[in-house]
Amino acid sequence: MKNVDIKILAVILFFVTILYLGVEPFAHSQMHKHIDDADFAYDAKGDNKVLLEQNHKQIDDFEEIKEINAKEIMKSKKRLQELEEFDSEEFRDFWIQKLENQKQDPKYKDQEKEIASIDKEIVKAKEMEVEELKNVKTFFMNNYKNMIDQENFLSKKIDQKITDAENESQQQMDDVEFFWNEAEYIASLEANISNGKKLVQMSCTGCHGISTEGILAPMDDATAKMSFGVVPPDLSTSGKIYDKKFLAALIKNPIIAMNLEHKFDNMNPHPMPPFFGAGGDISEEIADMVGYLKDISKDVTLSDKEVFINACARCHDVRYDGILGSKNDQYLAKYMGSIPPDLSMIIRAKSKQYLRNFIYNPQMALEGTAMPRVGLDKNSTEQVINYLESIGDSKKEERERVILKIVAFLVFIMILAYLWKKLLWRELKD
Amino acid sequence: MAEIKETNGIVDWLDERLAVRKLAKVLMTEYWIPKNINFLWAMGIVLMVTFMLLFVSGLMLLAYYKPDVALAFDSVNKTIMQDVGLGWLWRHMHAVGASLIFLVIYIHMFTAIYYGSYKKTREIIWITGMLLFVTFSAEAFSGYMLPWGQMSYWAATVITGLFENVPLVGEDLLVWLRGNFFVADATLTRFFMLHVVLLPISIMGIIALHFYSLRIPHVNNQEGEEIDFDEESKKFLDGNKKESKVIRFFPDFLSKDIFVLCIYLIFFFLLVGFSYNFAMDPINFEPANNLKTPAHIYPEWYFLWSYEILRGFFFDIPQGWWIGLDFLPKIPAMTIGLLAFGFANFIFFLLPFLDRSKVVAPAHKRGAFVVWFWLLLIDMIILTIWGKLPPEGINNVIGFIASMTFIGLFIALPIITIKERNKDKREAK
């Protein structure tokens, strides 16, 4: 008896495990694309991977056209060869057949004039001298040769396009690589904080406030939203929550730094212009500005919620925690394409790792998304995720505590049940 | 008129009025169960208890749930999950319970198939059981709509949308069913009505019928042995408990069941606390949005096998191609899928009549039937897994082959079992 029970249990567990593995991990691995885990290095790796993928897709399309073309070339060559092998009479039959076929073409349906001219040609073909037929045959063959030339040319042109696409993509990737290498270089420079202060107050405070330094934003929120779509962030805490390298990159070129090339370009500029320099060495100037921002926020400690408000709440609501700014913001909707989602329950809609990856590089996780790369460093990202968990899954701790109590009770009952069963069955079984 | 005599305590008092002693005997202490069984025979009690857990947790949820498209999502995810004391416990129990009850139903079903417990005088047990499966399916589907998340909404849209393919009245039927041209407030409130009133009451009624239908044919046993319950119970009452082939429902049978039940409940609550994700699709934590379709739409795991049969026929079939009548319109893939879907859900009801062999025995003693059994199980697991995968490329082909296999197995069943019967006859001679 006992053995049977164990055998059955093993069979059930085996099938249930297969079922579970198939429906959960396996199915999900098939449905969602694999994303590299965020390393917060702020370099060209992720962006270039996306670029490379786009390039591959483009090349695949070209290859497909090329393959179709290659088949056409084969067909034309075969026809040419057939034609070459015909003697005059065979050619005559071929020609007449071809004209007859032409007549059946739906294109000529009800076009009496056209059909009459084809008929005339058929008569001509039937009566033609052998010598003359040879000329027509040569004419036909030349036509096919021309066609093959054209198809070969197309094939070369596609090759050229593939090379161009590859080169262009390589160029883009090199640019991105160069850009982030430079950001790394800037981040490694020694900062002159007082010069940074001067530069920031000269270049940034036209739009941004720095409340801890007593600098107010030049516009009230409503006007700022109307002008920019979103309120430019206050810079008091930027040095604290954003990565140093990212800040340097952002000041240098916001579009590449935030990875918004698909939304903004020279014709359609981002509200924040790149920093063009104040006359000195531009890299050093950027380093000074970043140094200043880091300096004014070095003693700040931010709660998880404060990090979220600084980094995310200008676009995202958390209605379960009373963060309600974006819900009916028409300017934001216009700027982002739609109202960015409320994040109250996002911790349960996505995994923590997905959120980490998404915050670090939105384009890699969801190609084409309107969300910019915000540049949070590793620590701040964790703070944001902790905050989201505290809102979306606030009972985690209580849940684990209560369940363990219930399980402990059940184990106690199970032991009693086992003893009771043993006692009862002693007189039922041999 | 019964004889009036002095009552001796509360039990006596009740016995005189309600015959409780007789009742206890009939239902418990002299309700006979075969001795030769294994833990699979505890699944009935496990199901009953899971249903009770669902009922109680459902009552608790009902206290704060709001069936209104504007309020439903937040009433579940904010009020119940985060504000109501232990609200999360009720919700997780309800979700995990809904998922597990199907797992146990499937185990219960396959047990019955394996041991031939649907045969001879036990047909009604099987049919009421299948009725329970169908009502539970409806209950699960209507309940899944209530949190009003993205998957609630789009699963409801896709599944109610199936009715559009009913010939002639399809479009009107769909609008009537939804109470709107799309899944909307009217749809939510009527499915709420079904979920909390009509279907639970039906389920309780059918459970009673299911139990009652066991009374005359009695519970099957591990060998399919035909037991003379009168004789064996007499042996038991005379004290030959070891020799007797039967045991009492209470306390002997239940003592075993309660032990199995405890193990199951420990598993249940561990899932509730630490691994509820499998029962709550992450996409359903995004509020329903009729303007935004999720990337993948799929039902909960327990519907996947029949969903895959629905999708398995992914190409239109030209009718009459074998007789050269090419001009007839093609039968759309959807219609074939729908027919196959109907077949898959209905064919299980007919199992007692498709199996033409009269022998009640475990599958491993029935020759070809054991192969049929494992093929069916494996095919349904394949259908379940491929039911979740996106319908593209090779997945379509696998889904189609698995669907055809499913249908083929049920066509083959009478043939296999008739052969089995003939062989038994020959051997008997």
Place this chain on the structure above:
Amino acid sequence: MAIDETKRKVLGWSLGISALAGTLGGLGLGVKKSFDPLPSVLEAGVVSVDLSALTLNKPTTIQFRGKPIFIIKKDNMNFVNEKRDVKIGDYFYSIMIGSCTHLGCIPAWKQEKFVCACHGGQFDSSGINTFGPPPKPLVIPAFKIQNSNIVLGEVGPEYTKLVNS
């Protein structure tokens, strides 16, 4: 005696059957009636759009059966696709459901085309997918032409023609 027995049976069965049929039939009709869409829902299910009031060469968005519908009135033949657009009077009209065929986001009108903000898909002014992930053109909803109005929610011959072409 025998006749009485027969009478009793006939009458009993008549009572039983008619009571059952009447009750079930009545109940069925009752359920059918009260599950029917509300008058307000039915009213909103057929929308008539006055074409003369539309702005030229720009989409007008109408909420219809839970979905946005774009209608563009065109006078520039360069933007007309006869397989997708319908001619009424002097103008061509493109009518389509404004829900991206990729993942159902609502595309926005930008520089003579529809651009989907979610994943960058693009459709031309006749709803043909021209760029990005969308697998097929925007869907044309059922419509009927009535004088100078388009009635959404009813099937007209012009709609059938467009769908079949």
